[in-house]
Amino acid sequence: MARQQWGGKLGVILAVAGSAVGLGNFLRFPGQAVNNGGGAFLIPYFVALLLLGLPLMWIEWTIGRFGGGFGHSTAPGMFHTLWNKNKFIKYFGVIGIFGPTVIFVYYTYIESWLLGYSLFAITGKYNACKDHQAMSEFLNGYRGMASNQYFHGIGTAYLFFLLTFGANLWIIARGIKGGIERVCKIAMPALFLMALILMIRVFTLGTPDPAQPGNNVVAGLGFLWNPDWSKLWNAEAWRQFTAAPGISLGRLSLLGAALNGKVWLAAAGQIFFTLSVGIGVILTYASYLSRRDDVALSGLTAASANETAELILGGSIVIPAAFAFFGAAATLQASGSIFDLGFKSMPLVLQQSALGNLMGFLWFALLFLAGITSSISLAQPAIAFLEDEFNLSRREAVTVFGVVTFLLCQLAIFGLGAGVVDELDFWGGTFCLVLFGAVETILFGWVFGMDKAWTELHAGSDITIPRAYRWIIRYVTPVFLLVILAVYLIQDGVPLLRMQHVKPENTLVILMTRVVLLLLFSLLCCMVWIAWRRRSGVSREEPRA
Amino acid sequence: MTTGGWIFMLASWTLILVLLGFCLYRTLRGPGGKPSPGG
Numbered sequence: 036m037a038r039q040q041w042g043g044k045l046g047v048i049l050a051v052a053g054s055a056v057g058l059g060n061f062l063r064f065p066g067q068a069v070n071n072g073g074g075a076f077l078i079p080y081f082v083a084l085l086l087l088g089l090p091l092m093w094i095e096w097t098i099g100r101f102g103g104g105f106g107h108s109t110a111p112g113m114f115h116t117l118w119n120k121n122k123f124i125k126y127f128g129v130i131g132i133f134g135p136t137v138i139f140v141y142y143t144y145i146e147s148w149l150l151g152y153s154l155f156a157i158t159g160k161y162n163a164c165k166d167h168q169a170m171s172e173f174l175n176g177y178r179g180m181a182s183n184q185y186f187h188g189i190g191t192a193y194l195f196f197l198l199t200f201g202a203n204l205w206i207i208a209r210g211i212k213g214g215i216e217r218v219c220k221i222a223m224p225a226l227f228l229m230a231l232i233l234m235i236r237v238f239t240l241g242t243p244d245p246a247q248p249g250n251n252v253v254a255g256l257g258f259l260w261n262p263d264w265s266k267l268w269n270a271e272a273w274r275q276f277t278a279a280p281g282i283s284l285g286r287l288s289l290l291g292a293a294l295n296g297k298v299w300l301a302a303a304g305q306i307f308f309t310l311s312v313g314i315g316v317i318l319t320y321a322s323y324l325s326r327r328d329d330v331a332l333s334g335l336t337a338a339s340a341n342e343t344a345e346l347i348l349g350g351s352i353v354i355p356a357a358f359a360f361f362g363a364a365a366t367l368q369a370s371g372s373i374f375d376l377g378f379k380s381m382p383l384v385l386q387q388s389a390l391g392n393l394m395g396f397l398w399f400a401l402l403f404l405a406g407i408t409s410s411i412s413l414a415q416p417a418i419a420f421l422e423d424e425f426n427l428s429r430r431e432a433v434t435v436f437g438v439v440t441f442l443l444c445q446l447a448i449f450g451l452g453a454g455v456v457d458e459l460d461f462w463g464g465t466f467c468l469v470l471f472g473a474v475e476t477i478l479f480g481w482v483f484g485m486d487k488a489w490t491e492l493h494a495g496s497d498i499t500i501p502r503a504y505r506w507i508i509r510y511v512t513p514v515f516l517l518v519i520l521a522v523y524l525i526q527d528g529v530p531l532l533r534m535q536h537v538k539p540e541n542t543l544v545i546l547m548t549r550v551v552l553l554l555l556f557s558l559l560c561c562m563v564w565i566a567w568r569r570r571s572g573v574s575r576e577e578p579r580a
Numbered sequence: 581m582t583t584g585g586w587i588f589m590l591a592s593w594t595l596i597l598v599l600l601g602f603c604l605y606r607t608l609r610g611p612g613g614k615p616s617p618g619g
Contacts (some may be wrong), residue, residue: 342599
């Protein structure tokens with residue numbers, strides 16, 4: 036079966052940027068910045084971009100193109116190609132199919148809310164909601180978590196879910212060039228245009244309430260960008276660190292407190308999630324390139340497009356608008372939750388401005404486009420795995436993927452109130468990402484070897500990457516990732532495993548979710564085992580021309 | 581907004597726009613923006 040390919044260089048860059056630009060750019064980043072030092076947050080943010088984000092981008096583009104040369108589009112085959120003496124490494128690659136599939140399951144449901152809210156905005160369905168409380172009731176009613184004057188049951192939400200799920204499958208079924216690339220080439224420019232219109236609308240809000248002159252857009256920008264150095268530097272902890280003798284864990288924790296390690300970790304986490312690295316999607320997208328195609332410049336271009344959406348557009352819409360209408364205290368409170376900012380604060384703000392319904396529609400349509408360009412990318416690794424390793428046609432692979440994920444989506448839809456989405460988000464969207472990133476970085480810099488890796492990265496390259504990155508990729512990036520992994524496991528993983536935040540009545544549902552996830556992971560491992568058994572005796576580990 | 585806030589905002593915007601401009605210029609200036617056949 037002929038392998039698929041991209042139609043143009045810009046198409047693959049827009050597809051990777053589309054995968055990276057998502058809800059996090061417009062909702063998570065501004066919240067993180069406000070809570071971690073404003074402008075000062077940009078220092079650890081750019082350090083993490085240089086030491087973690089860009090190296091991982093280059094690593095994934097390079098491994099993807101390299102693996103694609105051997106006919107593999109997913110991590111099990113690629114990892115096996117990088118370290119073919121190790122017969123277990125391909126099972127680590129399963130994370131690169133399992134992670135995006137799990138994220139797809141809950142992400143598609145949240146994406147469907149955006150489609151629903153786009154329609155509600157243009158028809159003025161939520162215009163009767165005049166405060167956060169009313170918007171909360173509207174959202175809870177929509178999601179079927181409460182029966183109220185707005186909704187009776189989950190029927191409307193389920194209908195929008197079916198439409199969104201169907202749209203995703205329809206695009207994916209049309210293939211790389213005819214589906215994913217074509218959609219991203221239209222959706223990405225449209226997304227940037229919509230964000231620009233909203234940014235101009237927010238910048239012209241001025242002082243909405245003359246009785247409160249302090250609540251204005253410029254002050255809102257200051258709320259996000261004014262540097263708070265105390266978040267980066269604790270002088271008292273530094274004094275204690277310098278006064279303490281020798282090397283000990285206590286002294287190290289003092290150093291962590293002096294440099295405020297939590298802010299650095301928040302910045303590293305934001306960079307990691309915003310660039311869509313560690314998921315396995317970039318590996319699959321890059322596998323459809325040939326060795327003569329550039330990956331160094333393409334990776335940098337996709338990253339810079341994502342950063343433009345995040346720093347310029349993402350930082351200029353939600354927080355300044357919310358601040359101008361609600362003031363510092365309410366904005367700070369909402370900034371901790373992407374749902375509060377996106378589904379409660381923004382609709383309230385936009386319905387009070389001129390052309391409110393249209394602006395509300397633009398806001399949710401923008402987020403929907405950001406969502407769908409990400410969700411189609413999340414489906415591609417599993418579908419490519421079925422195509423490559425089991426010789427399924429595109430249509431058959433999409434059907435199998437559709438049936439399995441549709442069933443799994445029911446867990447996210449009907450278990451939302453019980454915390455199923457949080458559970459899926461931790462395993463698929465947090466833990467697996469960081470673990471996968473660490474494995475591929477070590478494989479690339481240490482097992483494959485830095486000399487070969489550097490040559491492979493620069494094959495067909497349109498730019499030369501500074502040589503310092505040889506050292507950064509080999510030493511700094513893996514250490515950075517292992518520290519993040521350890522902190523996530525201790526801070527979030529242990530309490531989550533012990534179900535400390537789960538209500539007793541939800542324990543069974545969460546346990547069931549874990550069993551389902553374990554079964555899915557085991558099934559994928561079995562499929563890898565079967566695929567490799569089928570090919571035993573047939574050497575496929577030869578590069579294509 | 582303080583002077584520091586303006587500096588951080590404008591400096592980061594400039595940095596990102598220069599980087600994006602450079603990348604797009606080099607990408608679009610390349611050989612027809614087409615990946616090689618058989619990729």
